[in-house]
Amino acid sequence: MKQIIFGLLSIIVIASCEEVVRLDIDSTEPVVVIEGLILDRQTTQYVKISQSVNFYSETSSEPIRDANVYVTDGVLTYTFEHNPNDQAAYEGYYFSSNSFSGVAGKTYTLVADVHGTRYTATDQLFPVTAIDSLTVRLNEEEFEDPEEEGYFYEVLFYAKEPQQTEDFYLFKFYRNDTLLLDGPTDIYFSDDKLIAEEINGVPTAGFYKPGDIGRVEMYSISNAGFIYYNDLINLLQSDGGMFGSPPVNPRNNISGGALGFFQCSSMVFKTIEVTD
Template sequence: MQTIFKVLLAVLISFSLHSCEDKIDVNLNDADPRVVIEADLTNLSRNQEIKISRTVAFDENRAFEPVDQAEVIVRSSTGRVYTFESIGNGKYRHANMMVNAMQEYTLLVRLDGKEYTATSRAPRFVEIDSMGITKETILNDDYYFINLSFDDPGGEDNYYKYSISTNGEPFKFNTVFSDKFNDGLHVKHQLGGRNIEFENGDSINLRRYSLAKDVYTYWSEYQSTNPGSASPANPKSNISNGALGYFGVSTVKEYKITIQDEDGLSQ
């Protein structure tokens, strides 16, 4: 049984710095430390941030060792060069870099005499035409889901990622989709239930990303990994020289929606 509810919907186009706390879990069984690079550059803000760390052994009292002495450069296909400055704790920042759709960006990290490189292209953003809430009752419990509908562009590969913030909490990765089986069709993406449960009255901010195939592959493998297994696999990185992590440039829009029954009460 599904019931459609009234929702509050607003597209937030923001050019201020947004924090996103997508935490990356990797297999630390490797004997030698591995470099981990996390670069999620978007058009939401000119403030861009890249994180660099090393893996540590299981008996360490921390998950990663921050790296602050790397040289970090991003080059665009238009010839712009962006040098990121270390701000401590493994974070590198550039305060005036805008990601543009259909441009290619190349990452170069120099660290301890080694170079790590990756190239990614920012796709055009695919707009939605509607967003709403459904409720499903399963074993007498109510579950809310966010549904986004849109026309997938035909004749091209499209990949989508979603991150969600509930009631002002940090953004967390939720899921990814491809158009492998619905290219050119009217599509509905349903969010919720995988690693998040919405409740009546929740204020939700969600980010919808259009991203490149290799970055989609990383997140698809990430969400398929069983962290409880004895030897979880590391998602396939698009960064050279054995580095873990990913380099992505994406076009993004942020939406706001409130989980609200018609009478404003939980059922």
């Protein structure tokens, strides 16, 4: 069920027996990157807009602060404002002027006017199944040789998967308030074919010590979201060899040539305290 995506580091070289030629990736045109999330929770929703930078830049992206952003469900329109509290950590983030909750079954459209170009994205918000329970188990192998001293418990989670519908899921795991990943670039998602009828004691990422609070979040995603993440996996797994397919950007739901994805999700979560 775990799928590793993201963490894209591309170094492109052409090698021969005589010389190595570096491609002029420094001259690549900047691309707008849009990431948005609408949840079925009464909260301040967000959209993040940035611009890619050249390969040798010390920053991964440049925040865009002067876009005009709104989201509509066809009846109601929600305006978004850039970093209203002027916090350095949220440069490039646009937050809804008023809190609102996405509604399962509705389709939401994002409109972002950036430097004279209009980008739009549409995603449907699907319901998500409930998490039945979480349990804690001592991992004997980790206990014998812990990667981090004292951390050798794992959290397992359980859920039923409704077979009458076609569903796709994204998972996030936390230890206390820290997002847990088995690898620094992991994201975990699945379709219902892989899950089958239930999630039955699947270990989450990372390990815990007594007193920690484990948290599992489960998000619905659309088929478009699943395709987007799956394309990222294929991109990462490409060996870049001479006879391999040339890399292509993941398919997304944003018009106008921007990268990223606009996601609408239902979300459920459960927590558990880790004890001996």
